[in-house]
Amino acid sequence: MKSNRREFLKGAFWMGATAALAGCSTGALRISRPGGLMQGFAAAPLKKVRVGVIGLGRGFGGVQRMFQIPGTEVTAICDIVPRRIDRALEWCRKNGKKAPKVYTGNEEAWKKLCDSDDVDLVYNATPWLLHTPIALYAMNAGKHVAIEVPAALTLDDCWALVETAEKTRLHCMQLENCCYGETELLALNLARKGLLGDLIHGEAAYIHDLREYCYGKFDKEKGAGGYYDYWRLNYNKDHAGNQYETHGLGPICQYMNINRGDRFDYLVSVDSKQLSFEKYAKAKFGPDSWEGKMKVQMGNMNTTVIKTVLGRTIMVQHDVASPRPYSRLNLISGTKGILCDYPFRVALAKDEIESCHVFDKENGEKIRKEHMHPLWAQAGELAKKIGGHGGMDFLMDLRLSYCLQNGLPLDMDVYDLASWCSLGELTEKSARNRGCSLDVPDFTKGGWKTAKPLGIETIDMSKLDISNIS
Numbered sequence: 001m002k003s004n005r006r007e008f009l010k011g012a013f014w015m016g017a018t019a020a021l022a023g024c025s026t027g028a029l030r031i032s033r034p035g036g037l038m039q040g041f042a043a044a045p046l047k048k049v050r051v052g053v054i055g056l057g058r059g060f061g062g063v064q065r066m067f068q069i070p071g072t073e074v075t076a077i078c079d080i081v082p083r084r085i086d087r088a089l090e091w092c093r094k095n096g097k098k099a100p101k102v103y104t105g106n107e108e109a110w111k112k113l114c115d116s117d118d119v120d121l122v123y124n125a126t127p128w129l130l131h132t133p134i135a136l137y138a139m140n141a142g143k144h145v146a147i148e149v150p151a152a153l154t155l156d157d158c159w160a161l162v163e164t165a166e167k168t169r170l171h172c173m174q175l176e177n178c179c180y181g182e183t184e185l186l187a188l189n190l191a192r193k194g195l196l197g198d199l200i201h202g203e204a205a206y207i208h209d210l211r212e213y214c215y216g217k218f219d220k221e222k223g224a225g226g227y228y229d230y231w232r233l234n235y236n237k238d239h240a241g242n243q244y245e246t247h248g249l250g251p252i253c254q255y256m257n258i259n260r261g262d263r264f265d266y267l268v269s270v271d272s273k274q275l276s277f278e279k280y281a282k283a284k285f286g287p288d289s290w291e292g293k294m295k296v297q298m299g300n301m302n303t304t305v306i307k308t309v310l311g312r313t314i315m316v317q318h319d320v321a322s323p324r325p326y327s328r329l330n331l332i333s334g335t336k337g338i339l340c341d342y343p344f345r346v347a348l349a350k351d352e353i354e355s356c357h358v359f360d361k362e363n364g365e366k367i368r369k370e371h372m373h374p375l376w377a378q379a380g381e382l383a384k385k386i387g388g389h390g391g392m393d394f395l396m397d398l399r400l401s402y403c404l405q406n407g408l409p410l411d412m413d414v415y416d417l418a419s420w421c422s423l424g425e426l427t428e429k430s431a432r433n434r435g436c437s438l439d440v441p442d443f444t445k446g447g448w449k450t451a452k453p454l455g456i457e458t459i460d461m462s463k464l465d466i467s468n469i470s
């Protein structure tokens with residue numbers, strides 16, 4: 001089935017999160033004359049990066065990490081729950097950090113943070129439905145934005161972010177921390193060195209049993225419990241397809257130069273039936289409770305296959321309900337070898353004739369050490385010490401601040417954000433239509449043909465001294 005952007009605008013069901021909040025037609029957000037492509041875009045260097053963090057669940061970790069990065073200060077925080085604000089202020093006091101300005105008290109206090117003069121970067125870690133509206137508002141207020149995953153929920157949100165970044169000439173980056181995992185960076189390094197040969201196929205996933213969090217009641221007094229106001233359960237119950245697609249997918253796209261030499265062409269997507277959410281809720285809360293009676297539309301498992309214009313394939317899976325161990329798969333296979341994770345395995349052939357019949361654990365460890373990505377070699381140990389998903393959160397924030405301080409392009413741009421997040425709406429539409437094939441929009445409008453691939457990006461210690469971070 002051929003599809004274009006307008007087809008997705010039909011009917012309230014496909015209405016974007018942004019539009020639903022603003023109460024207007026999704027088409028109203030279209031900006032007719034953006035200011036040109038943002039590939040390779042670099043903003044003027046910032047002597048100091050002043051960060052405003054909105055949403056202090058996961059965002060609290062962002063406050064802690066950003067405060068440790070030289071040349072970076074958290075100047076503002078915003079949350080609707082007072083206890084979450086207090087927790088961040090307590091941490092600042094205990095760690096000798098200047099207290100950031102506080103924005104709270106109502107659902108739209110974040111607007112004042114975005115409008116303030118002492119913020120350069122809005123770091124948005126709110127529930128999904130707020131991601132795009134806050135990012136659009138912040139860019140229009142002249143701020144760079146970094147948005148938690150998924151940054152956009154609909155194709156219209158994706159286009160609105162692309163066109164607003166193009167118009168305002170500001171960075172709009174998705175905080176895809178998994179691109180900075182040790183094994184992901186190793187795979188990127190192997191791919192860049194040509195040791196996997198020509199890349200053919202990737203497998204990505206988000207398999208994580210989140211039932212306890214989804215049904216957990218958020219205690220506003222304690223600022224703890226499940227997700228705020230059941231935001232994740234509420235979204236999952238109304239949607240099919242893969243609505244949390246980027247953790248496994250982002251790194252595979254970087255290995256394959258998606259939007260920088262190749263791009264997504266089309267996809268097909270199929271959902272399994274849903275059982276685990278509903279069985280869990282009935283067993284835990286009773287069949288007559290509101291939880292037990294709730295129907296969840298999201299399948300236990302969604303499986304999507306993307307075909308790229310250069311003929312590669314990527315399988316992407318999503319399952320947040322089944323009782324099974326965590327996995328992002330992270331499999332990349334080429335004409336000379338394969339790397340995969342959960343558990344970590346790698347096999348490299350000498351040439352395009354030799355076979356790789358087995359994974360040799362000892363040799364795998366040798367390859368891991370020999371081809372460690374320079375960024376991980378440089379700051380990996382420190383990142384592990386500071387923490388955040390084994391260090392990858394810190395490396396992501398470090399690179400983001402480093403690039404802003406030095407006027408460099410970011411590792412992930414607004415086109416990466418849009419193409420990765422386009423899966424939300426496309427997989428839902430395909431899964432609801434017997435896995436029909438759907439075209440993926442070219443958000444770069446042809447720019448993918450000439451854009452430079454992401455290199456092996458590192459940190460120049462003479463420009464950002466991380467030696468004093470403890």
Ligand SMILES: NC(=O)c1ccc[n+]([C@@H]2O[C@H](COP(=O)([O-])OP(=O)(O)OC[C@H]3O[C@@H](n4cnc5c(N)ncnc54)[C@H](O)[C@@H]3O)[C@@H](O)[C@H]2O)c1
Pocket residue numbers: 054055056057058059078079080081084106107108109110125126127128130148149150175176177226227228229389
């Ligand atoms: N990259 C990762 O590894 C990772 C991990 C966890 C969560 N996330 C993402 O981070 C985001 C937040 O997830 P979470 O686990 O912290 O959820 P959460 O529910 O724990 O936290 C959300 C926070 O946003 C606040 N909030 C809600 N409405 C608000 C408003 N109008 N104004 C200001 N604050 C508001 C809530 O009070 C809460 O503190 C989600 O997008 C999620 O997908 C990413």
